[in-house]
Amino acid sequence: MDKKRIAVIFGGKSSEHEVSRVSASYVISQIPTEKYEIVTIGITKTGRWFLYTGALENIADGTWEKDENNRTAFIAPAPSVHGIIIINKDGTTEKLPLDVVFPVLHGKNGEDGTLQGLLEMSEIPYVGCGVLASAECMDKVSTNIMFEHAGIDQAKFTWFYSYEYEENAEKCIAKAEAELPEYPLFVKPANAGSSVGISKAHNRDELIKAIEKAAKEDSRILIEESIVGKEVECAVLGNKDPFVSIPGQIAPAAEFYDYDAKYNNAGSKLFIPAHISDELAEKVRKTAAAAYTALGCEGLSRVDFFVTDEGRILLNEINTLPGFTSISMYPKLMAASGIDGSELIEKLISLAFERAGKNV
Numbered sequence: 570m571d572k573k574r575i576a577v578i579f580g581g582k583s584s585e586h587e588v589s590r591v592s593a594s595y596v597i598s599q600i601p602t603e604k605y606e607i608v609t610i611g612i613t614k615t616g617r618w619f620l621y622t623g624a625l626e627n628i629a630d631g632t633w634e635k636d637e638n639n640r641t642a643f644i645a646p647a648p649s650v651h652g653i654i655i656i657n658k659d660g661t662t663e664k665l666p667l668d669v670v671f672p673v674l675h676g677k678n679g680e681d682g683t684l685q686g687l688l689e690m691s692e693i694p695y696v697g698c699g700v701l702a703s704a705e706c707m708d709k710v711s712t713n714i715m716f717e718h719a720g721i722d723q724a725k726f727t728w729f730y731s732y733e734y735e736e737n738a739e740k741c742i743a744k745a746e747a748e749l750p751e752y753p754l755f756v757k758p759a760n761a762g763s764s765v766g767i768s769k770a771h772n773r774d775e776l777i778k779a780i781e782k783a784a785k786e787d788s789r790i791l792i793e794e795s796i797v798g799k800e801v802e803c804a805v806l807g808n809k810d811p812f813v814s815i816p817g818q819i820a821p822a823a824e825f826y827d828y829d830a831k832y833n834n835a836g837s838k839l840f841i842p843a844h845i846s847d848e849l850a851e852k853v854r855k856t857a858a859a860a861y862t863a864l865g866c867e868g869l870s871r872v873d874f875f876v877t878d879e880g881r882i883l884l885n886e887i888n889t890l891p892g893f894t895s896i897s898m899y900p901k902l903m904a905a906s907g908i909d910g911s912e913l914i915e916k917l918i919s920l921a922f923e924r925a926g927k928n929v
């Protein structure tokens with residue numbers, strides 16, 4: 570059987586550039602090379618696209634960018650190319666057809682439907698959620714509205730545009746305090762990941778600072794009541810009738826799971842399975858499947874919840890391209906459910922072909 574050519578795209582302009590590099594290293598290490606020829610495309614923080622042909626070890630730490638063999642390369646939107654265009658050092662160009670793309674990009678321009686739009690145009694099958702599900706899950710205001718419509722329990726929330734806040738800050742604060750009368754409140758830019766721009770406000774002064782911080786990240790600001798509970802997550806895999814892993818739990822070392830607690834603070838812990846009853850675990854899994862389907866997710870997603878001591882299950886968010894490092898919850902939950910790294914990657918690739926209506 571001929572090998573299929575898979576492109577892994579990593580890096581990107583988002584605030585999660587570094588995490589993406591580590592995720593991509595892991596993903597690449599799990600792709601079976603007897604079946605696939607791997608092409609790696611790195612996007613720098615300034616948005617330059619390169620075909621990288623050097624060692625896998627240089628991806629995680631960013632030194633791949635210095636490789637002198639890097640050539641500018643990008644996905645062509647035209648389906649006639651069905652792959653990438655490479656610009657050689659002497660200015661000549663080359664076409665390299667691809668069978669499938671695995672976008673290992675977190676956050677803006679990678680996980681939000683934009684790259685997925687380009688891949689739709691190119692007609693190249695790709696791993697993960699499509700345009701709409703990616704965009705809706707990336708935008709926390711849209712996600713909450715969709716959950717509300719689907720009847721999925723979540724924290725009470727309100728939102729406004731940052732320009733509304735600039736025009737009339739008092740009105741926005743009054744609206745937030747009227748709808749969510751009890752501090753602390755969580756303030757989030759609608760479009761952000763890895764907790765960037767998120768704050769917990771304990772009083773009005775902090776609320777104002779938090780809104781100003783969030784407004785730097787995005788044009789829509791989400792405010793939520795604060796939920797006291799365990800942070801429980803499920804890994805979901807599939808197109809229709811998805812498979813849901815057993816739930817895991819994160820125990821942040823900080824007051825909440827901020828960027829530092831996620832990536833720098835070794836005190837944060839993962840528990841697999843989550844410390845909840847079997848009955849609650851079953852309900853969490855059912856809700857994860859319902860949310861995944863309601864938002865039209867495909868391929869994979871990590872669905873994150875709060876579970877309170879009273880047994881309330883509240884959906885927090887869906888991550889369509891969750892962290893994929895060797896210590897990340899998504900691959901760990903799948904492994905705990907019997908699907909190990911390379912089997913998981915192969916399954917994800919075959920789901921991409923399945924969605925595109927192609928047989929592998």
Ligand SMILES: Nc1ncnc2c1ncn2[C@@H]1O[C@H](COP(=O)(O)OP(=O)(O)OP(=O)(O)O)[C@@H](O)[C@H]1O
Nearest residue numbers: 724755761762763764765793794795796825826888
């Ligand atoms: N309504 C809430 N009540 C209590 N804690 C919250 C609430 N919203 C967020 N948090 C805390 O803040 C963290 C980050 O929030 P959230 O998961 O919404 O953002 P994120 O940046 O999208 O994270 P991710 O990297 O998981 O995509 C959560 O893991 C949780 O610890």
Ligand SMILES: [Mg+2]
Nearest residue numbers: 764873885886
């Ligand atoms: Mg989160």
